[in-house]
Amino acid sequence: MKEVNVLVTGAAGQIGYALLTRLASGETFGSDVKVNLNLVEVPQVVSRLEGSRMELEDCGFNTLGTVKNFSDMNEASGDVDWALLVGSIPRGITINGKKIEERADLLKINGGIFTEQGKALGENAKADAKILVVGNPANTNALIGCTHGNNESQTWMAMTALDANRAKAQVANKCNLEISDIKKMTIWGNHSPTMYPDLDNAEIKGESASGWINDQNWIESDFLRIVQQRGKAIIDARGASSATSAANAAIDTVKATLSETPEDDWFSAAVLSDGSYNVPEGLIFGFPLKADANGKVSISKIYQ
Numbered sequence: 001m002k003e004v005n006v007l008v009t010g011a012a013g014q015i016g017y018a019l020l021t022r023l024a025s026g027e028t029f030g031s032d033v034k035v036n037l038n039l040v041e042v043p044q045v046v047s048r049l050e051g052s053r054m055e056l057e058d059c060g061f062n063t064l065g066t067v068k069n070f071s072d073m074n075e076a077s078g079d080v081d082w083a084l085l086v087g088s089i090p091r092g093i094t095i096n097g098k099k100i101e102e103r104a105d106l107l108k109i110n111g112g113i114f115t116e117q118g119k120a121l122g123e124n125a126k127a128d129a130k131i132l133v134v135g136n137p138a139n140t141n142a143l144i145g146c147t148h149g150n151n152e153s154q155t156w157m158a159m160t161a162l163d164a165n166r167a168k169a170q171v172a173n174k175c176n177l178e179i180s181d182i183k184k185m186t187i188w189g190n191h192s193p194t195m196y197p198d199l200d201n202a203e204i205k206g207e208s209a210s211g212w213i214n215d216q217n218w219i220e221s222d223f224l225r226i227v228q229q230r231g232k233a234i235i236d237a238r239g240a241s242s243a244t245s246a247a248n249a250a251i252d253t254v255k256a257t258l259s260e261t262p263e264d265d266w267f268s269a270a271v272l273s274d275g276s277y278n279v280p281e282g283l284i285f286g287f288p289l290k291a292d293a294n295g296k297v298s299i300s301k302i303y304q
């Protein structure tokens with residue numbers, strides 16, 4: 001059986017809990033691939049990972065390989081194919097009497113995490129490792145990690161698949177469509193309230209989604225607001241930030257790179273800009289992406 005080595009930080013957290021079975025079950029990497037999991041947590045809660053390890057064992061997946069628990073990123077990063085960097089603090093919590101309202105406010109708390117993690121991955125993970133940052137503020141954390149990783153052959157991404165899934169769900173509800181009818185959904189920019197879910201270049205049954213929807217007022221007011229503010233709406237309703245849908249989007253992002261992207265579609269994540277679409281080089285920015293048959297990720301050229 002083939003093997004894949006997957007590192008997950010924040011593995012004892014909410015997203016981590018929703019993620020692990022889906023990584024191990026064969027759903028993500030296929031029924032012919034053993035998944036070796038390196039689970040990473042802060043020292044204070046690393047012992048909880050033993051519970052996750054026992055649960056994974058008790059699921060009885062043929063595809064589960066080794067499960068190892070770590071609090072040291074250098075030890076955890078060796079030979080890793082994939083790193084899902086979830087471990088960080090969510091907004092909505094109160095620190096020193098101040099409620100953290102925006103994802104950007106998390107930078108002071110979370111940014112430092114990605115300096116050390118980036119270095120560890122750059123030095124120890126495989127040359128062609130893919131690294132998906134989920135922890136907020138995801139784009140900036142990815143930039144910090146990528147800079148300190150300083151390993152050009154590795155691919156760093158910040159997650160915008162959740163925003164793309166949210167956008168597709170809103171359109172499907174509005175137009176009474178199947179999700180699979182909606183393709184080429186791009187989230188331009190940052191996983192923040194300024195993100196831009198693009199219905200002009202998205203397609204419904206081969207036509208521009210904005211033309212198909214034919215309701216500019218809905219697009220400019222309801223649609224944009226709902227997608228841009230969905231994370232906050234979930235925190236307000238649930239009392240905690242999205243976890244199942246975030247884990248699902250991380251799985252979608254991994255899967256999107258495991259086979260060649262179909263001609264009539266692309267996927268959404270933020271990657272290092274190469275200057276495409278006049279986005280300054282070196283920013284981590286949400287683009288339409290394609291993967292080739294070897295899993296190499298590149299920016300789709302809708303126009304030059």
Ligand code: NAD
Nearest residue numbers: 010012013014015041042087088089090134135136162246
């Ligand atoms: P959580 O608090 O339930 O879990 C976070 C876990 O990370 C905790 O177990 C904590 O101990 C661990 N952790 C903290 N620092 C760590 C470090 N240095 N190394 C390893 N582990 C560490 O939070 P959650 O709900 O799982 O959310 C995690 C992050 O994901 C938050 O920043 C949240 O805002 C973000 N998020 C992003 C998206 C997205 O679309 N990009 C969606 C949802 C949530």
Ligand code: LMR
Nearest residue numbers: 091103136231232241242
């Ligand atoms: C989300 O979009 O659900 C996450 O980024 C969590 C948040 O803080 O909104």
